Amino acid sequence: MSAPLTQFTITEAAPGYWRVTFNNPPLNFCDQETLIELQRIVGLIEADDTLRVVVFDSADPDFFVNHYDVSRFADFPLTPGPTGLPTFIDATTRLTSSPVVxxxxxxxxxxxxxxxxxxxxxMRFASLERAIFAQIEVGAGVFxxxxxxxRLPLLVGRARALEIVLGSDDFDAATAANYGWVNRALPDDELDAHVDNLARRIASFDxxxxxxxxxxxxxxxxxxxxxxxxxxxxxLNAFSWPTVPERGARIAQKRDEVGPDFEARMSYHLGNLGTETQ
Structure with a gap:
């Protein structure tokens, strides 16, 4: 028997429709267990012939799924999955190719x-007031x-993908929707009902x-x-660059200086970090 999931909860919302809720307090970091459990969930999705649609959401209204926990990077899982690809790539490629929506x-x-x-x-639907998007890796010294x-160039085009990745800045939900990063940005009090109605509609089809x-x-x-x-x-090879540990040390120092505000406004602090060190 498999060990129970510790970071995700699976709820059968209706026949053929699951909700998978992520909860890894206090900051909903992605870590080794997140990726291994996601891989297990994909296996469960593939094994259920009656399943039609899965909604992924978060128990934390401030963080959907946060960036990878850098303090745990040495544990980044690379064990090949059923595709022969390492954990993260295996899980995400199987998720996109699954017949389940x-x-x-x-x-x-x-x-x-x-x-x-x-x-x-x-598909992605976002809270107009609460959702914030960023690819912060270049600001952290890698990519x-x-x-x-x-995936971003296929959704938003080359120029906007470059803006998102190279700028390493936050994007609000309205801009993300305008770019095509998400399907729609909806008022927060309408998000759950909209997604649930869509999922139930899809679950009713063959x-x-x-x-x-x-x-x-x-x-x-x-x-x-x-x-x-x-x-x-x-x-993974980029972490051997000599610039990475130096920038990492400055990021750690900034995190210690500003405390919880670092995660709340990470893109802002990464941008200022670069300015302060010119």
């Missing part, structure tokens, strides 16, 4: 690896390694029709596993 219901900040998990979902450099429609759309809209793998390898 996946929807991210985003409330709070989603940055770095958390954003890349959301990007692996088929996205979990799919953002592949699975063969849903699965084939998704498969055909996937042919033109997904990055290759090879590109994702090459990016992750380059990302």
């Amino acid at each position: 996946t929807i991210a219901s985003i409330r709070g900040r989603t940055r770095g690896g958390g954003s890349e998990i959301a990007l692996a979902c088929d 996205p390694g979990g799919g953002a450099t592949e 699975k063969p029709a849903l699965a084939e429609a998704k498969r055909l759309i996937n042919r033109r809209t997904l990055p290759s596993a090879e590109d994702l793998m090459q990016t992750q390898e380059a990302f």
Whole structure:
């Protein structure tokens, strides 16, 4: 028997419809357990022939899924999954190719690896007042390694993808929706009902029709596993750059100086960090 999930809760909201809720207090960091449990959840999704739609959400209204916990980076999981790809790439490629429809219901900040998990979902809906998006990796001295450099250009175009990745800044939900990063930005008090209504509607349809429609759309809209793998390898190699530990030390110092505000306004502090060290 498998060990129980510790960071995710699966609820059957209706026949053929699951809600998967992430909760890793206090800051909803993505870490080794997050990726391993996500991989397990994808296996459960694949094994349920009656499942049609899964909604991913968060128990923390301030953080959907946060960036990877840098204090745990030495534990970054690389064990090959059923695809032969390492944990994160295995889980996200299987999620996007699954016949089950996946929807991210985003409330709070989603940055770095958390954003890349959301990007692996088929659809994303965001709280107009509470959702914040960022790929902060370049500001931290590296670059996205979990799919953002592949998936964002397909969604928002090359120029906007470069703005998002190279600028390492926060984007509000309205801008994210305008760019195509998310499907829609909705008033916070309407988000849950909108996503739930859509999920229930999808769950009422025949699975063969849903699965084939998704498969055909996937042919033109997904990055290759090879590109994702090459990016992750380059990302891991980047940590050998001599600039990375130096910038990491300055980030740690800034985090100690400003306390909780660092995670609340991480993109701001990364931007100022660069200015202060010219």
